[in-house]
Amino acid sequence: MTDTRKAPTRSPDPIIQPRLGVVGWLRWMWRQLTSMRTALMLLMLLAVAAVPGSIWPQRSVDPPRVNQFVRDNPTLGEWLDRFGFFDVYSSPWFAAIYLLLMISLIGCIVPRAGVHWRAMRAQPPRAPRNLTRLESHATTELAADPEVVLEAARTALGRRRLRLRRVEDGREHEVAAEGGYLRETGNLVFHISLLAVIVSVAVGHLWGWRAEVIISEGETFISQAGRYDTLQTGPWVDESSIDPFSLHLDRLDVEFETDAGGAQFGAPRLFEATVTTTDEPGAPEEQQVLGVNNPLHFGGTSVFLLGNGYATVTSVTDGDGNPLGTFTTPFLPQDDNYYSTGAIKVPAAEPQLGFYGAFLPTLRFDETAGPVSDFPGLVDPGLVLGLFEGTLFPGGRPQSVYTLDTAEMEQIRTSDGTTSGLLLRPGESTELPGDRGTLVFEDVVRWGGLVVRHDPGRIPVLISSIVLLGGLVTMLTVKRRRVFVRVTDPGEAGAEPGARHTGLMVAGLTKGTDPNLQGYLDALVEDISAAVATKDSE
Amino acid sequence: MTNQTLAQASDIAVWATMVLTTLAMLAFAGHLAVTGTRTRERTSATARTEHRTAAGSAAPSGSSVAVLATEEPAPPPPSRRWGVIGLQLTLLATFGLVAGVALRGLSVGRAPLGNMYEFALVAMMFTLVVYSAWALRRDRLWLGLFVTLPVTLVLAAAKLSWYTEASQLMPSLNSIWLVIHVTVATLSVALFTIGCVLALLYLAKDRAEAKGQVPGWLAALPGTSSLERITYGLHIVAFPLWTFTLIAGAIWAEQAWGRYWGWDPKEVWTFVIWVVYAAYLHARATSGWTARKATWLAVAGAGCIVINYTVVNTFFVGWHSYSGI
Ligand code: HEM
Numbered sequence: 001m002t003d004t005r006k007a008p009t010r011s012p013d014p015i016i017q018p019r020l021g022v023v024g025w026l027r028w029m030w031r032q033l034t035s036m037r038t039a040l041m042l043l044m045l046l047a048v049a050a051v052p053g054s055i056w057p058q059r060s061v062d063p064p065r066v067n068q069f070v071r072d073n074p075t076l077g078e079w080l081d082r083f084g085f086f087d088v089y090s091s092p093w094f095a096a097i098y099l100l101l102m103i104s105l106i107g108c109i110v111p112r113a114g115v116h117w118r119a120m121r122a123q124p125p126r127a128p129r130n131l132t133r134l135e136s137h138a139t140t141e142l143a144a145d146p147e148v149v150l151e152a153a154r155t156a157l158g159r160r161r162l163r164l165r166r167v168e169d170g171r172e173h174e175v176a177a178e179g180g181y182l183r184e185t186g187n188l189v190f191h192i193s194l195l196a197v198i199v200s201v202a203v204g205h206l207w208g209w210r211a212e213v214i215i216s217e218g219e220t221f222i223s224q225a226g227r228y229d230t231l232q233t234g235p236w237v238d239e240s241s242i243d244p245f246s247l248h249l250d251r252l253d254v255e256f257e258t259d260a261g262g263a264q265f266g267a268p269r270l271f272e273a274t275v276t277t278t279d280e281p282g283a284p285e286e287q288q289v290l291g292v293n294n295p296l297h298f299g300g301t302s303v304f305l306l307g308n309g310y311a312t313v314t315s316v317t318d319g320d321g322n323p324l325g326t327f328t329t330p331f332l333p334q335d336d337n338y339y340s341t342g343a344i345k346v347p348a349a350e351p352q353l354g355f356y357g358a359f360l361p362t363l364r365f366d367e368t369a370g371p372v373s374d375f376p377g378l379v380d381p382g383l384v385l386g387l388f389e390g391t392l393f394p395g396g397r398p399q400s401v402y403t404l405d406t407a408e409m410e411q412i413r414t415s416d417g418t419t420s421g422l423l424l425r426p427g428e429s430t431e432l433p434g435d436r437g438t439l440v441f442e443d444v445v446r447w448g449g450l451v452v453r454h455d456p457g458r459i460p461v462l463i464s465s466i467v468l469l470g471g472l473v474t475m476l477t478v479k480r481r482r483v484f485v486r487v488t489d490p491g492e493a494g495a496e497p498g499a500r501h502t503g504l505m506v507a508g509l510t511k512g513t514d515p516n517l518q519g520y521l522d523a524l525v526e527d528i529s530a531a532v533a534t535k536d537s538e
Numbered sequence: 539m540t541n542q543t544l545a546q547a548s549d550i551a552v553w554a555t556m557v558l559t560t561l562a563m564l565a566f567a568g569h570l571a572v573t574g575t576r577t578r579e580r581t582s583a584t585a586r587t588e589h590r591t592a593a594g595s596a597a598p599s600g601s602s603v604a605v606l607a608t609e610e611p612a613p614p615p616p617s618r619r620w621g622v623i624g625l626q627l628t629l630l631a632t633f634g635l636v637a638g639v640a641l642r643g644l645s646v647g648r649a650p651l652g653n654m655y656e657f658a659l660v661a662m663m664f665t666l667v668v669y670s671a672w673a674l675r676r677d678r679l680w681l682g683l684f685v686t687l688p689v690t691l692v693l694a695a696a697k698l699s700w701y702t703e704a705s706q707l708m709p710s711l712n713s714i715w716l717v718i719h720v721t722v723a724t725l726s727v728a729l730f731t732i733g734c735v736l737a738l739l740y741l742a743k744d745r746a747e748a749k750g751q752v753p754g755w756l757a758a759l760p761g762t763s764s765l766e767r768i769t770y771g772l773h774i775v776a777f778p779l780w781t782f783t784l785i786a787g788a789i790w791a792e793q794a795w796g797r798y799w800g801w802d803p804k805e806v807w808t809f810v811i812w813v814v815y816a817a818y819l820h821a822r823a824t825s826g827w828t829a830r831k832a833t834w835l836a837v838a839g840a841g842c843i844v845i846n847y848t849v850v851n852t853f854f855v856g857w858h859s860y861s862g863i
Contacts, residue, residue, distance in 0.1 A: 036823065043816060472778050
């Protein structure tokens with residue numbers, strides 16, 4: 001051992017302190033880290049450290065809100081960002097706390113498991129000399145031989161699943177028993193499952209992915225990395241291994257509240273998609289219902305229906321009547337009444353054309369706000385658009401399909417010079433100003449927003465949580481108890497041999513808190529007495 | 539879709555409950571006053587005796603009661619009449635609130651667990667049910683005031699500031715896991731509420747004893763070590779239930795949103811509460827931590843529940859919806 005070496009002579013310190021050495025220090029640190037006190041501190045620290053993530057917006061939950069916050073509070077935002085307050089749950093300090101807690105946990109579990117293993121095969125300890133000193137005890141006198149009472153005590157203890165100590169010479173008049181080892185087993189199972197939960201979450205993070213896509217009624221989606229609107233992958237995900245299912249959105253049924261007044265008017269009531277799916281290209285088709293709280297599963301990948309809205313079907317022809325395309329364009333809802341914005345892009349036009357504006361399921365013109373929607377359902381739909389001309393994709397940069405990048409576009413004015421937009425109802429068509437052609441608003445369909453999730457840690461997390469709960473309940477309900485029984489033989493009290501008065505004393509010890517120990521001992525005495533009495537009457 | 543008559547009947551039942559719990563509070567307060575004065579008379583008699591018998595070293599108070607019996611006749615045990623009236627009123631209030639919750643559920647044709655108002659109603663219903671069941675089996679008259687008081691306050695707050703018209707649920711809330719998750723959550727909140735009340739009583743009595751001045755209402759309670767044990771006993775029932783709440787919530791989140799855990803404010807606080815109560819249970823088993831210090835952690839846990847319910851539900855969510863504009 002390094003820490004037992006002699007102190008080097010070249011240090012002439014007058015005060016000679018015991019030197020710990022590197023190993024000694026490490027061992028000291030390990031002992032500190034794995035102590036209950038440190039575990040407790042880390043637990044409290046974990047609780048405190050989790051709170052900021054509920055106060056400030058988090059990138060992992062809602063990135064636009066983080067940007068908004070930083071724009072509104074530039075100085076505070078910058079400092080918060082520097083210390084990771086917008087990524088609390090992936091910040092180094094949060095990770096430090098739970099990693100230390102995990103290490104502490106391992107350092108705690110391993111030796112405890114060893115101790116418990118040995119305790120389970122060891123004999124219960126001997127009864128102490130003075131039983132009345134123990135936490136709880138009970139006594140009685142029985143008219144029976146000491147051997148009969150001892151036998152009854154052994155049976156009663158055995159029936160309570162306590163383990164008995166072997167009888168020793170000179171201690172024939174006592175029984176030592178111990179039970180409730182399951183408490184410690186439950187404790188270990190609980191703490192180990194805690195680790196298992198954390199490891200399973202990590203597995204899900206490393207090999208899991210989450211993607212989003214919007215599809216309109218009548219469209220088919222094939223699952224591939226490049227086809228999703230957004231795709232977030234864990235560090236060790238192989239994108240070519242994404243399950244290649246396909247999904248055709250046959251119909252999306254949405255209903256809104258029309259009866260109730262107040263805030264409930266217009267609240268969504270039904271939200272359900274009918275889809276035709278295949279597990280992989282060429283596999284047999286299957287019609288299924290995808291709803292809220294009712295996901296679909298393809299292998300280890302689940303599909304959830306989380307959003308909905310309207311998509312317009314429009315077609316555009318040029319000034320000579322040549323078709324430039326038919327477009328199914330999703331519009332994104334901006335408020336509870338589905339005031340929705342979107343962009344129709346016509347790259348085939350010469351020069352390119354782009355329409356930007358709003359779709360309103362229940363259109364009303366407000367004096368100040370302009371076009372608004374009064375109800376989320378399709379009562380009186382209208383499409384209000386402005387027309388732009390120029391380059392749709394400047395520099396070929398990727399851009400959102402829901403907005404128009406107008407950096408290199410110009411808004412087209414009507415002949416009287418105003419920029420007032422085009423208004424169309426389903427089935428209507430309008431001439432574009434300046435003989436640029438025609439826009440036909442053919443139809444309105446719905447779109448569904450799908451979230452697709454692959455999480456290999458999901459089932460392991462579930463299983464370890466259930467085991468964790470079982471361990472917890474076991475450790476909190478089972479009581480670890482030591483029970484000692486001693487009989488005293490006062491000799492022949494009366495003339496008749498049958499009238500012996502044997503003193504019975506039981507006493508108990510518990511680990512932790514056990515408010516029922518006294519009741520347990522009283523019941524034990526009662527059982528023994530009853531057994532002795534029935535034996536007597538036989 | 540919602541039945542207005544039943545909804546109104548539910549409102550009336552809740553108002554009636556509040557009247558009953560207020561009356562029960564008064565009766566329980568009377569009980570504490572009577573018992574407290576008697577207990578103080580007995581202990582001050584004890585103290586006098588102790589003064590006479592113990593020359594120099596103070597005898598343990600347990601043994602001096604025995605001495606007292608030989609010297610002065612002990613006053614008769616205090617009347618329990620007020621406490622029993624309080625308990626009877628509480629039982630009526632419990633039925634009232636169970637009816638209020640049931641009528642609310644019938645009026646909307648679903649489990650009444652859809653908004654803050656209903657959540658508060660059900661949590662207080664469980665608090666009354668747990669207390670009543672407990673008090674029918676053990677002598678818990680001394681606890682009555684400290685259960686009916688928070689129940690009355692929470693019901694008043696629910697009526698005045700969180701009242702929501704009876705209505706149907708958003709589709710995302712329409713799940714069996716909502717019922718499982720929220721029912722168990724409210725039950726554990728009820729147990730934690732009573733646990734917190736006991737923790738505070740223990741702390742108050744412990745401090746008063748340390749100072750040497752125990753006011754009557756505290757003298758009427760059980761001894762500190764027994765209070766502490768009851769506090770712990772309640773928490774070890776509530777903690778696994780809260781653990782289950784956490785797991786059930788994650789299962790539901792997985793089905794509804796496609797992820798079992800997303801660190802949204804509600805989830806963060808459910809987790810924080812869990813960790814704080816785990817710390818309480820740990821602290822109790824940690825050498826170097828006194829029961830008093832550990833019990834403060836239980837109080838902190840209850841504080842987190844209050845924050846989770848008030849601040850997180852109103853402020854954080856409100857913030858969220860502002861940003862959408
Ligand atoms: C990671 C978070 C942890 C949680 C949530 C947790 C939770 C718990 C709970 C609820 C108990 C039951 C207490 C009781 O019987 O009243 C317990 C007991 C215990 N824990 Fe942990 N624990 C954690 C970490 C640790 C660590 C890191 C250690 C080791 C240093 C540890 C060591 C123990 C021990 C020794 C007991 C038994 C106490 C006893 O009853 O004697 N725990 N834990």
